[in-house]
Structures are given as C-alpha cells and as structure tokens.
Amino acid sequence: MRPIDALVNSLSEAQVVTDPDVIDSYARDRTFLEPGKALGVVLATSRDDVVTTMKWATEHRVPVVPRGAGTGLAGASVASDGAIVLSLAKMTAIRELSPADEIAVVEPGVINADLDRAAREHGLMYAPDPSSYEISTIGGNLATNAGGLRCVKYGVTRDSALGLEVVLADGRILNTGRRTMKGVTGYDLTGLFVGSEGTLGVITAATVRLRRAPIAPPSTFAAEFGSLRDAGAAVSAIMAAGCQPSLMELLDRATLQAIDDWRNIGLESSTQAMLIGQSDATDADAMVERMERLCMEHGASFVAVSSSPEEAEELIGVRRLAYGAKERMGACLVEDICVPRSALPDMITAIEAAAVRHDVRIATVAHAGDGNVHPVFIFEHGTLEPPAEVWAAADEVFRQALALGGTLTGEHGVGLLKQRWLELEAGPVGTEIQRGIKAVFDPLGLLNPGKAI
Amino acid sequence: MRPIDALVNSLSEAQVVTDPDVIDSYARDRTFLEPGKALGVVLATSRDDVVTTMKWATEHRVPVVPRGAGTGLAGASVASDGAIVLSLAKMTAIRELSPADEIAVVEPGVINADLDRAAREHGLMYAPDPSSYEISTIGGNLATNAGGLRCVKYGVTRDSALGLEVVLADGRILNTGRRTMKGVTGYDLTGLFVGSEGTLGVITAATVRLRRAPIAPPSTFAAEFGSLRDAGAAVSAIMAAGCQPSLMELLDRATLQAIDDWRNIGLESSTQAMLIGQSDATDADAMVERMERLCMEHGASFVAVSSSPEEAEELIGVRRLAYGAKERMGACLVEDICVPRSALPDMITAIEAAAVRHDVRIATVAHAGDGNVHPVFIFEHGTLEPPAEVWAAADEVFRQALALGGTLTGEHGVGLLKQRWLELEAGPVGTEIQRGIKAVFDPLGLLNPGKAI
Structure with missing residues (x-):
C-alpha cells in the first residue's frame, strides 16, 4: 500500500485529492512560482482531519x-x-462571536471579509x-501576519490575534494565548505563530480581537502633488500633527499613468504623486480638513475632499485600480519593503533610480503612513520567471531598504521569494536561533520546508 | 582563583559588588520573597559588560x-x-529619539517616566x-510585558516594542525586529523576548514605538455605584458605545474603605464601587459626557466630571492612593488575574466569596476596561510568607479566573509566585514547547533559572 492510500483510508476518498489537475490548482499561490509535484491534497473539514494528516505525515515522513x-x-x-497540500479552506465556522468581550473564535478557512461582516452586525469590525x-482566509492572514490599508490606525494581524489552537507536526494539539485583552503567562507563542507561514504548526482555530466599528461615515481626501518629496513631507506632517488617519496611501507617477491609460482619470501631466487619506474618527471631518490644509501647505496642487x-x-477607487492597471501592462513581481516613515521619499527615489539603471518598469504604491512600500516590477506577459534585470533591480531595492533602516517585507512575508535576501536582515545569530525554534516545533522538518526562515 | 575573581579582573572592582549587604539590596524585588545567597552583583554600564558577564557565566556555569x-x-x-545578579540599572542612555519616525532607541536602565518626558518634548509619549x-526601568517593563492604566487604549509594552538588542547566554549578540512600524521577516523574536523575564537573553537596547501625545487636556469622571454589578455593567456599556477611554479603573468597597480610613474621602456607606474613567481624545469632553450618561443609566448614584x-x-488621585492605603493595613500579596471583560462582575464576586470563605482580607482594584483585576490579599505585617489561608484564597481566585476564560497574570508576570499554577494554564504540550524554546536560547539553563516558564 502506498502511503497516500493509508491517508485515504484514515480520512475519506472525497477528502484526499490525487487528480493531478486538481492538485495543480491547490499547489500555487498568486506568484509566478512553479510548484513541485505534490502527492495529493487534503481538504480538511475539522481539527481531527488535521490531526490525522499530521500523524500520517510524521509516520511516513511526508512534508x-x-x-x-x-x-x-x-x-x-x-x-x-513529494508534499501533501493541506487545505484549510473548508474549515469556515465562526465558532463564537462575543460582542461583550469583542472577540471571535474562528476556523482558519473563514474569509476575512465574512468575519468583518459578521462583526458589523454587532457594531464591531475585524x-x-x-x-x-x-478572498483571503484568516488562517492565511495569520500565517503571513497580513497587513492592509487600515493598519496605519489599527495595526497588523498580529495585533488582533489573542490565542490559537494549533496542530503540531506530530499531531499534538497546542493551545496558545488567551481570550483576554492582556496576559503574560509564559512566552508569547501566539505571536510566534503569526507570520510563521505554516512552518511551526497548523492553525485550526484563532481567537481574534474585534474592535468597535466607526459610527459615522469616514471622511476622505485625495491630493495631487508635483513632486514625490512634497507628498512624502505631507505624510510626515499629517502623522506628526496627530491626525490619526485610518488610511494613508501614496501612488507614484508610474502607477497613476497605468491607471489613467486604463480608465482615464484625467491625470494632469504635472502630477507626480497622489496621496489618498481617510479618517474614521468621531471628528473625521475636522481631521480631514487638517490633513487637506497640511497637503496644501506642503505643495499639493489640488485636494478633493x-x-x-x-x-x-x-x-479610494483610484487606489483599488492600481494592481489591475499594472497587470494589464505585463506580468508583475509585487514587492513589499517597509522603511521608517521619514525614509519614504528616499526609498521611492531609490526605486525610481533602480528602474532607470536596470531599464525595468516599476510602479509603486505605498501604505505611506506605515512606510510600507509596494514597488511592482512589471515584465513581459507569458514570461515564467522575472528576467535577470528585474531581479537585479529588486536586489538593489531590497539592499537600499535595509540601508535605510527598513525591512525586506512589511506584510507579505518571506515565503520562497525572499529566501535569498533573508540572512542579510536576520544575521547569522538570528538565523541560527530561528532554525532552533523551528526544530522545537517540527524536529523532522515536515511543515512547509524551505519557507519563512 | 575563585570564578568571581576572574569576573572582577575582566570588568573592574567597582562594577562587581561582593559586599553581602549590598548584594542583598540587589537580590530582592517588591514581593515578600526571601532571595537565595548570590555570589555578587554586576553593575553593567555597557553592552560589552553584559557580554563579558555572560561569557564568564557560561565558562563557569554560573546562573x-x-x-x-x-x-x-x-x-x-x-x-x-550561587547566582550573579546582573543589574542593568546603570545603562540609562536614550541612544536616539526620532520624532519623524516616532521611535526611540533606549538602554534597559532608562526609567519609564524619563523616556516619556523626553518624548513629550517632541509632542510624543511613551x-x-x-x-x-x-521608578521602574524600560528593561524591566519589557521583561515582564508591563501594562498600566493607559493600556486600555494604547496596549501593553509588547505593543510598543519594535526591536531589541540582546546578549544571549553564551555572550553572542542577537538583534531582533526592526525600526519600522510593520515587518514579517522571520519569526517574531521581539515578541518572544517581551515578557520572558530575562530567561532567554539580556536586553541591552530596545527600539520602542512612541505615539503622539494628546493635544488637549484629558477629561475625567469618577462615578459611585451601590453595587459592583452595576459598575461592571457600566464598564461594558461604555466600551460597547465606542467611547475609547484612555483610563478605566474600578475600585471595590474594601479598597475605598481602606482609602477613606486613611484620607477621609467622605465615602458614603451605600457606595460599593467606584469607577474612574478618562478620555484623551480630541473630543474628550463629549466622550466623558457620554460615559457619565452611561454610568447614570446603569445605576450610578453620583458622577463627578x-x-x-x-x-x-x-x-484619579483616589486610585493612586489604593496601594498605600492597603499597605497601611498589613503585608500585601498583590495579584493580577485577567478575565474577558464581560466576566468582570463574576470575577469580583468570586473574589469576595473567597475572602469570606477563607476569612482573608482582599481589596480589589481593576483596570476594568481590560478585565485586568488586582485583588490584594492583606495579611499581618511582619509575617514573612503569606499564611496558608491567603494561599488557599489565592488558589481559589486563580482557578476561578481560568474557569471564566481568563489568565493567571495580566501584566505582572509569572516570576516565582505563579509557578505552582502555571501548568494549569499552559497545559502539558505548551509547557514542553516553552521549555524547548528556552533550551534554544540558553541550553545550559543559566539565565534566570526557575522563572517565567
């Protein structure tokens, strides 16, 4: 009997997929990366399925x-x-939602927006x-410590994760964290799992923090600038003034041009950058008025409020068009560096210089309030791998981010794509410690080998 | 040559204290616990001193x-x-304070309030x-993941820790985290060190997040209630209404009585609980007006604003008198459970029941917005250890906190005092994993043995 037959016997035929075409559809993510040949896919519907799969994997040494x-x-x-893909997408129960305690207990396959909608029924939000x-799941969000537009005010996924139920590599169950807002019993294992890309265990439930949803509609502005430095200075001034935007997005000329080519937004030839901001505070209008004034004081040519x-x-729709506009132009390598906020103009300038030097198209959007920059490297459609000059430009951008006191990844994670650069940031001692931690949870190295660390 | 002489040779005589009386003053904390007999005290003034000490400790196997x-x-x-006490109190440099990036890089001996004052000069706060x-240091705050009154709005110490410089047990230097607001490169080692009570490494510098200080003066209320349940319901209503208090403290009758006995605050005989709240928002007055109304709607007999x-x-001064008032009454075991906010009235009721059942004086204050409850067990002055009935009552309180979905410690940590109850919360798998992590950082078990996990 092949090992996979033993798994089929323990679960059910419907839960273990071995059709190569279906396997392929579960073997990819949104990168261009070609997957290896997996043995099969488990469609888990319960924690017990995950336990069964991990015990089987440990017994047969299957990644x-x-x-x-x-x-x-x-x-x-x-x-x-040779790996088994373990899909948690069918574990979609919201096990509990407590408005009084402002928490929810959810399974990993719950779609982010579904949890948010469930919370909104009680005046809360995720x-x-x-x-x-x-389209993304809470489990995936936890595995990558996903960010987003609202981070600038409400923090990243880790800031909303209170406790986890995890199946370890050998099938044992570990409960981490708590249901309370504070707690310091033992080491912070919850925080360790968040962002670990499935290399330490399989999350089968999460206790997450909900927050009060804003009561009034938000107030919004969009400002056009003739220079990127002016826009960067406006961001600094807005944050320094304590305006607490709930969204603060920066689009560079290349991005705006791509959007204008697609949807004709009437882009002025002099516009080099656009800043889009929002406040969801109880005094949102006053806050946005202050942000508008600060934009004008820092050289904005036009501000819509x-x-x-x-x-x-x-x-905000202009911002949402950014990726679509770029995908029309070619295949995309979406990058994700983060720098101290004051280094934002220098970072974007360095990206533009790298684009020129390596003759690569790069269009950039940034979660500007956080210093989180997404340069999108655009190359020819149909190319399987980014060409050498794209990697050369990316390498330059990564090194520059580190030189500016930044990090290789703000919210997308390391995965496979950033492996080459990882030790530049983590250093040899950090790398050794991280590998040691990995071995505590997964001594046989079965969980998502080659990712994250 | 004794091992300690080798240490004196590597550092300097002034930095290694061996006078028994001085050692004793560095061997205690604010608990009643009697220390063991330490070999000496190192007064580190630099990272190099810490490296020297840890290399020496590893060579000589000294805790x-x-x-x-x-x-x-x-x-x-x-x-x-047989341990060496390693004091970081003399490492007091604020290495950097960047208003533009809203971060500071500080040494571990910086006093919390000194950092806050330095930040205020730039319109920021810690x-x-x-x-x-x-009187407490940032290093100690990090080691215990300290909380405080403002947590209810701004989070605990971990939420302000971005990166650390750490000396490992063998003297190697590890840099964790980053200077940026977001980042997911590798496992979250920063979060792991915060709250680890010096058992994984010695923090020699921390990059911490600063926040904009509120511009207007805060608005404050104090409400008196005839029942604890009413006060608890008012807390729930205030949080549910999205009032975002920057402080939300609850005092029980026993605490109020102790304060009144000391300073005569004119306590009414019908008052069973007091709730003190504050808003530091730009619309603080309106927020406090809402909180006042919600208190009245939930049975407050009187609200001062x-x-x-x-x-x-x-x-707020009434709240600050709480500990002093209790210390007048006897020796104090200050406890620190945390429960989901909705369980606050049940928890305080259970504490009162435990006090009656075991004939122990317990006076309770709570960071009510966080569900973090400090029952203070009061026993006879001059008693070295809390008597058996105090431990029996504490045991009951801890178990009840766990039964209500809570945790053994919200912000004070495990240290030595909570060791007995730790596995009740962490579970056998969690305990094993935590010990495994400890061994990665400190395979010889030299760093603060017997604490935290």
Whole structure:
C-alpha cells in the first residue's frame, strides 16, 4: 500500500485529492512560482482531519504544505515535490462571536471579509484588511501576519490575534494565548505563530480581537502633488500633527499613468504623486480638513475632499485600480519593503533610480503612513520567471531598504521569494536561533520546508 | 582563583559588588520573597559588560539573574543561590529619539517616566505606564510585558516594542525586529523576548514605538455605584458605545474603605464601587459626557466630571492612593488575574466569596476596561510568607479566573509566585514547547533559572 492510500483510508476518498489537475490548482499561490509535484491534497473539514494528516505525515515522513485560499504573494503556500497540500479552506465556522468581550473564535478557512461582516452586525469590525480581504482566509492572514490599508490606525494581524489552537507536526494539539485583552503567562507563542507561514504548526482555530466599528461615515481626501518629496513631507506632517488617519496611501507617477491609460482619470501631466487619506474618527471631518490644509501647505496642487460614502469610494477607487492597471501592462513581481516613515521619499527615489539603471518598469504604491512600500516590477506577459534585470533591480531595492533602516517585507512575508535576501536582515545569530525554534516545533522538518526562515 | 575573581579582573572592582549587604539590596524585588545567597552583583554600564558577564557565566556555569530597578511584583528578579545578579540599572542612555519616525532607541536602565518626558518634548509619549512608571526601568517593563492604566487604549509594552538588542547566554549578540512600524521577516523574536523575564537573553537596547501625545487636556469622571454589578455593567456599556477611554479603573468597597480610613474621602456607606474613567481624545469632553450618561443609566448614584487638570488629578488621585492605603493595613500579596471583560462582575464576586470563605482580607482594584483585576490579599505585617489561608484564597481566585476564560497574570508576570499554577494554564504540550524554546536560547539553563516558564 502506498502511503497516500493509508491517508485515504484514515480520512475519506472525497477528502484526499490525487487528480493531478486538481492538485495543480491547490499547489500555487498568486506568484509566478512553479510548484513541485505534490502527492495529493487534503481538504480538511475539522481539527481531527488535521490531526490525522499530521500523524500520517510524521509516520511516513511526508512534508506538508498548509494553505488557505492561496492568495499569498511570496510563495509561502507553493507546493514542493513529494508534499501533501493541506487545505484549510473548508474549515469556515465562526465558532463564537462575543460582542461583550469583542472577540471571535474562528476556523482558519473563514474569509476575512465574512468575519468583518459578521462583526458589523454587532457594531464591531475585524480590523486587518489586506487588499485580498474578499478572498483571503484568516488562517492565511495569520500565517503571513497580513497587513492592509487600515493598519496605519489599527495595526497588523498580529495585533488582533489573542490565542490559537494549533496542530503540531506530530499531531499534538497546542493551545496558545488567551481570550483576554492582556496576559503574560509564559512566552508569547501566539505571536510566534503569526507570520510563521505554516512552518511551526497548523492553525485550526484563532481567537481574534474585534474592535468597535466607526459610527459615522469616514471622511476622505485625495491630493495631487508635483513632486514625490512634497507628498512624502505631507505624510510626515499629517502623522506628526496627530491626525490619526485610518488610511494613508501614496501612488507614484508610474502607477497613476497605468491607471489613467486604463480608465482615464484625467491625470494632469504635472502630477507626480497622489496621496489618498481617510479618517474614521468621531471628528473625521475636522481631521480631514487638517490633513487637506497640511497637503496644501506642503505643495499639493489640488485636494478633493468628501464625506459622502459614494464620493469616498470614488477617491479610494483610484487606489483599488492600481494592481489591475499594472497587470494589464505585463506580468508583475509585487514587492513589499517597509522603511521608517521619514525614509519614504528616499526609498521611492531609490526605486525610481533602480528602474532607470536596470531599464525595468516599476510602479509603486505605498501604505505611506506605515512606510510600507509596494514597488511592482512589471515584465513581459507569458514570461515564467522575472528576467535577470528585474531581479537585479529588486536586489538593489531590497539592499537600499535595509540601508535605510527598513525591512525586506512589511506584510507579505518571506515565503520562497525572499529566501535569498533573508540572512542579510536576520544575521547569522538570528538565523541560527530561528532554525532552533523551528526544530522545537517540527524536529523532522515536515511543515512547509524551505519557507519563512 | 575563585570564578568571581576572574569576573572582577575582566570588568573592574567597582562594577562587581561582593559586599553581602549590598548584594542583598540587589537580590530582592517588591514581593515578600526571601532571595537565595548570590555570589555578587554586576553593575553593567555597557553592552560589552553584559557580554563579558555572560561569557564568564557560561565558562563557569554560573546562573545569572538580570534585573532593572527591582520593582517587580512576581519575584522574577529575586536572586537564587550561587547566582550573579546582573543589574542593568546603570545603562540609562536614550541612544536616539526620532520624532519623524516616532521611535526611540533606549538602554534597559532608562526609567519609564524619563523616556516619556523626553518624548513629550517632541509632542510624543511613551504609552505603557505601569503604576511604577516613576521608578521602574524600560528593561524591566519589557521583561515582564508591563501594562498600566493607559493600556486600555494604547496596549501593553509588547505593543510598543519594535526591536531589541540582546546578549544571549553564551555572550553572542542577537538583534531582533526592526525600526519600522510593520515587518514579517522571520519569526517574531521581539515578541518572544517581551515578557520572558530575562530567561532567554539580556536586553541591552530596545527600539520602542512612541505615539503622539494628546493635544488637549484629558477629561475625567469618577462615578459611585451601590453595587459592583452595576459598575461592571457600566464598564461594558461604555466600551460597547465606542467611547475609547484612555483610563478605566474600578475600585471595590474594601479598597475605598481602606482609602477613606486613611484620607477621609467622605465615602458614603451605600457606595460599593467606584469607577474612574478618562478620555484623551480630541473630543474628550463629549466622550466623558457620554460615559457619565452611561454610568447614570446603569445605576450610578453620583458622577463627578472635570476637564481641569488639577481636578482630574484629584479624581484619579483616589486610585493612586489604593496601594498605600492597603499597605497601611498589613503585608500585601498583590495579584493580577485577567478575565474577558464581560466576566468582570463574576470575577469580583468570586473574589469576595473567597475572602469570606477563607476569612482573608482582599481589596480589589481593576483596570476594568481590560478585565485586568488586582485583588490584594492583606495579611499581618511582619509575617514573612503569606499564611496558608491567603494561599488557599489565592488558589481559589486563580482557578476561578481560568474557569471564566481568563489568565493567571495580566501584566505582572509569572516570576516565582505563579509557578505552582502555571501548568494549569499552559497545559502539558505548551509547557514542553516553552521549555524547548528556552533550551534554544540558553541550553545550559543559566539565565534566570526557575522563572517565567
């Protein structure tokens, strides 16, 4: 009997997929990376299924690649040769939602936006909102410590994770964290799992923090600048003034041009950058008025402001078009560096210089309030791998981010794509310690090998 | 040559204290716990001193007990037999304070309030504010993941820790985390060190997040209730209404009585609980007006409100008297459970029941917005150890906190005091994993043995 037959016997035929075409569809994420040849896919519907799979994997020494919806941008859920893909996408129960305690207990396959909608029925929200919120899962969000537009005010996924139920590599169950807002019993294992890309265990439930949803509609502005430095200075001034934006996005000329080519937004030839901001505070209008004034003081040529939800959606809509506009132009390597906020103009300038030097198209958007920059490297459609000059430009961008006191990845994770650069940031001691931690949880190295660390 | 002489040779005579009386003053914290007989005290003034000490300790297999100001309430910095006490209190440099990036890089001996004051000069603040903020160090705050009054709005110490410089047990230097607001490169080692009570490494510098200081003076209220349940319901209503208090403290009858006996605050005989709240929002007055109304709707007999800084200090002053008032009454075991917010009235009721059942005096204050409850067990002055009935009552309180979905410690840590109950919460798998992590960082078990896990 082949090992996989033993797994089919323990689960059910419907839960273990061995059709090569179906396997392939579960073996990829949103990167261009070609997966290895996986043995099969387990469609888990319960914690017990995960326990069974991990015990089987340990017995037969089979690597396991856990995944949610496969919307990752760093290759963390790309399958490897001989692995079992463990899909948590069917574990979609919201086990509990407590408005009084402002927490929810959810299974990993719950879609981010579904949890948010369930929370809104009680005047609450689930704050982390990666751009993929309508299609990505909470499990995937936890595995990558996903960010999003609202992070600038409400923090990243780790800031909303209170406790986890995890199945370890050998099938044992570990409960981490708590249901309370504070707690210091033992080491912070919850925080350790968040962002670990499925390399330490398989999350089968999470206790997450909900927050009060804003009561009034948000107020929004969009400002056009003739120079990127001016826009960067406006960001600094807005944050320094304590305006607490709930969203603060920067689009560079290349991005705006791509959007204008697609949807004709009437882009002025002098516009080099656009800043889109929002406040969801109880005094949102006053806050946005201050932000508008600060933009004008820092050289904005035009600022549109609105507190009508429809007009706000139009202003933010420009930002939402960014990726679509770029994908029209070619295949995309979506990058994700983060620098101290004051280094934002220098970082974007360095990106532009790298684009020129290596003759590569790079269009950049940034979660500017956080210093989190997404340069998108655009290359020819149909090319399997980014060409050498794209990697050369990316290498330059990564090194520059580190030189500016930044990090290789703000919210997408390391996955496979950042492996080459990882030790530049983690250093030899850090790398050794991380490997030691990995071995505590997964001594046989079965969980998502080659990812994250 | 004795091992300690080798250490004196490597450092300097002034830096290695061997006078028994001085050792004793560095061997205690704020608990009643009697320390073991330490070999000596190192007064480190630089990272190099710490490296030298740890290399020496590894060579000679000497346990090391790191400490800041010794204000801990769980015994985490109480010295053990044959150990070297490593004081970081003289490493007091604020290496950097960047208003533009809203971060500071500080050494571990910086006093919490000194960092806050340095930040205020730039319109910023250091948010975590344990009650010991005028005397406790950032290093100690990090080691215990200290909380405080402002946590309810701004989070605990971990939420302000971005990166660390750490000396490992063998003297190697590890840099964790980053200077940026977001980042997911590798496992979250920063979060792992925060709250680890010096058992994984010695923090020699920390990059911490600063926040904008509120611009307007805060608005404050104090409400009196005839029943604890009413006060608990008011807390729930205030949080559910999205009032975002920056402080939300609950005092029980026993605490109010102790304060009244000491300072005569004119306590009404019908008052069973007092709730003190504050808003530091730009619309603080409106927020406090809403909180006042919600208190009245939930049965408050009287609510005082003020936005004058002096009157606010008077209202909050009652809370600040709480510990002093209890210490007058006897020796104190200060406890620190945390429950889901909705369980707060049940928890306090259970504490009162335990007091009656075991005939023990317990007076309770709570960071009510966080569900963090400090029952203070009062016993006879001059008693070295809490008597059996105090431990019996504490045991009942801890078990009840866990039964209500809570945790053994919200912000003081495990130290030595909570060791007995730890596995009740961590479970056998969690305990094993935590010991495995400890061994990765400190395979010889030299760093603060017997604490935290």
